[in-house]
Amino acid sequence: MSSRSEAITCEFCIALQVRVLYCITGASSLVLKPKTTDDVSRIMAHCDKRHLAVVPQGGNTGLVGGSVPVFDEVVLSTALMNKILDLDEISGVVTCQAGCILETLDDHVAERGLAMPLDLGAKASCHIGGNVSTSAGGLRLIRYGSLHGSVLGLEAVLASGEVLDCMSGMRKDNTGYDLKQLLIGSEGTLGVVTKVAILCPSRPAAVNVALLACNSFADVLKTLQKGKAMLSEILSAFELIDSASMMAVEKYLHLRNPLSSGEFYCLIETSGSHAGHDEEKLTAFLDSVMEEGSVCDGTVAQGITQQKDLWALRERVAEALLREGYTYKYDVSLPTRHFYDIVVDMRRHLAGAAVLGCYGYGHVGDGNVHLNVTTRQYDADVGHRIEPYVFEWVRGRHGSISAEHGLGFKKRDFIHYSKAASAVAWMKRFKTLMDPNGILNPYKTLPE
Numbered sequence: 001m002s003s004r005s006e007a008i009t010c011e012f013c014i015a016l017q018v019r020v021l022y023c024i025t026g027a028s029s030l031v032l033k034p035k036t037t038d039d040v041s042r043i044m045a046h047c048d049k050r051h052l053a054v055v056p057q058g059g060n061t062g063l064v065g066g067s068v069p070v071f072d073e074v075v076l077s078t079a080l081m082n083k084i085l086d087l088d089e090i091s092g093v094v095t096c097q098a099g100c101i102l103e104t105l106d107d108h109v110a111e112r113g114l115a116m117p118l119d120l121g122a123k124a125s126c127h128i129g130g131n132v133s134t135s136a137g138g139l140r141l142i143r144y145g146s147l148h149g150s151v152l153g154l155e156a157v158l159a160s161g162e163v164l165d166c167m168s169g170m171r172k173d174n175t176g177y178d179l180k181q182l183l184i185g186s187e188g189t190l191g192v193v194t195k196v197a198i199l200c201p202s203r204p205a206a207v208n209v210a211l212l213a214c215n216s217f218a219d220v221l222k223t224l225q226k227g228k229a230m231l232s233e234i235l236s237a238f239e240l241i242d243s244a245s246m247m248a249v250e251k252y253l254h255l256r257n258p259l260s261s262g263e264f265y266c267l268i269e270t271s272g273s274h275a276g277h278d279e280e281k282l283t284a285f286l287d288s289v290m291e292e293g294s295v296c297d298g299t300v301a302q303g304i305t306q307q308k309d310l311w312a313l314r315e316r317v318a319e320a321l322l323r324e325g326y327t328y329k330y331d332v333s334l335p336t337r338h339f340y341d342i343v344v345d346m347r348r349h350l351a352g353a354a355v356l357g358c359y360g361y362g363h364v365g366d367g368n369v370h371l372n373v374t375t376r377q378y379d380a381d382v383g384h385r386i387e388p389y390v391f392e393w394v395r396g397r398h399g400s401i402s403a404e405h406g407l408g409f410k411k412r413d414f415i416h417y418s419k420a421a422s423a424v425a426w427m428k429r430f431k432t433l434m435d436p437n438g439i440l441n442p443y444k445t446l447p448e
């Protein structure tokens with residue numbers, strides 16, 4: 001898996017994160033950096049007894065304010081919990097501490113012909129414990145599925161300091177309730193993830209990356225369906241960049257779009273075990289979509305450098321939009337046929353507002369669109385024009401108001417746009433059961 005993260009600098013992650021957290025500036029006076037599960041257990045027991053609030057923090061690349069204190073919560077960083085504990089090369093299961101950086105893990109398993117089952121632009125900074133706690137999606141979910149499937153085992157420390165041992169390297173384990181699933185995506189509100197066992201697929205021997213131009217979103221959908229059918233098991237990413245986003249990366253980052261025209265751009269990646277076989281399938285697919293006319297132009301990267309260049313066009317959209325101004329970010333899941341309708345409708349809805357741009361890009365292969373609206377600076381009127389309109393829009397199409405970034409601080413009050421009241425009530429019961437003093441990441445994920 002080509003590490004494209006050079007293009008995504010750590011500074012950018014911080015800039016993006018800071019911009020997103022425009023309205024949150026905590027006042028923590030204490031950051032703790034435990035090294036072991038036992039350290040975490042003692043810290044939590046101490047804090048629980050004294051009702052001291054704790055924010056678990058991984059790589060701090062989250063985009064919804066989940067890892068940032070709201071007031072004076074103690075920050076518990078996993079930065080020093082970065083040991084890789086085991087790698088079973090036959091089953092492909094890597095066991096590590098929660099503070100391992102995703103890219104470091106990927107480099108480590110690559111030496112044994114394996115790959116991490118997720119890839120995101122923040123890979124150089126984010127921790128696997130943070131990935132698990134946000135149930136991160138990323139660029140390859142279409143191929144390797146969600147962390148709810150690839151995480152086989154988990155160890156966490158509960159608010160009381162009790163260690164919850166759900167560690168296992170087994171793909172099948174039907175013995176009682178699967179408690180680790182509660183922690184995956186719990187954003188630090190139910191426990192501090194301290195260890196993870198995750199299933200790594202074989203590293204692909206052959207990778208192709210293509211950029212295709214389409215003249216309509218209907219053509220994008222046709223191309224996606226054809227891609228899933230003709231590329232099938234070798235399809236590893238299918239991402240969308242709309243023309244506005246493409247213009248932004250050209251204008252603000254001076255990246256080059258190798259295609260002459262198009263309303264939409266599909267970035268497609270295949271990953272397989274045999275270059276000849278994969279190229280044959282990819283060529284047949286490209287011939288078919290060009291003949292059919294759903295694709296009007298396209299290019300296939302010749303070598304790693306061109307693959308990175310094409311990926312940068314997609315992965316650096318958020319960075320480009322930051323250069324334009326303040327960014328209102330929405331990470332939503334929709335039925336794929338509506339994936340771009342929200343962008344078209346939002347542009348209409350915001351006509352006349354003090355908006356610089358309205359952008360749609362993201363993981364069209366799994367129905368997760370990143371809708372971003374930019375203004376010169378933070379503008380409350382624009383914010384009120386967008387919310388709750390955007391959440392009502394998503395609810396109206398039975399989508400999710402947070403596909404992969406979580407709810408954190410910024411979106412916790414909107415959970416009811418995607419979850420039934422009974423479900424939220426049970427979430428609160430579990431939260432009270434597992435954290436009776438409410439010290440773990442208060443003000444996050446669940447509404448008061």
Ligand code: FAD
Binds near residue numbers: 060191
């Ligand atoms: P943090 O930001 O430190 O924390 C995130 C949340 O998890 C917080 O609520 C925190 O309290 C909790 N947490 C962290 N560690 C633990 C732990 N050990 N135990 C319990 N709780 C914990 N996200 C995607 O899903 N897909 C993408 O494609 C994607 N692309 C991105 C691209 C860029 C450039 C950037 C900056 C971010 C991107 N993100 C993406 C968002 C972010 O990287 C993910 O949410 C990531 O999983 C966060 O990991 P982290 O270690 O930085 O966690």
Ligand code: S2G
Binds near residue numbers: 063138315329362370
């Ligand atoms: C992506 C993260 C960056 C953003 O690029 O896939 O999940 O905020 C996003 O759009």
Ligand code: ZN
Binds near residue numbers: 138362363370404
């Ligand atoms: Zn994303």
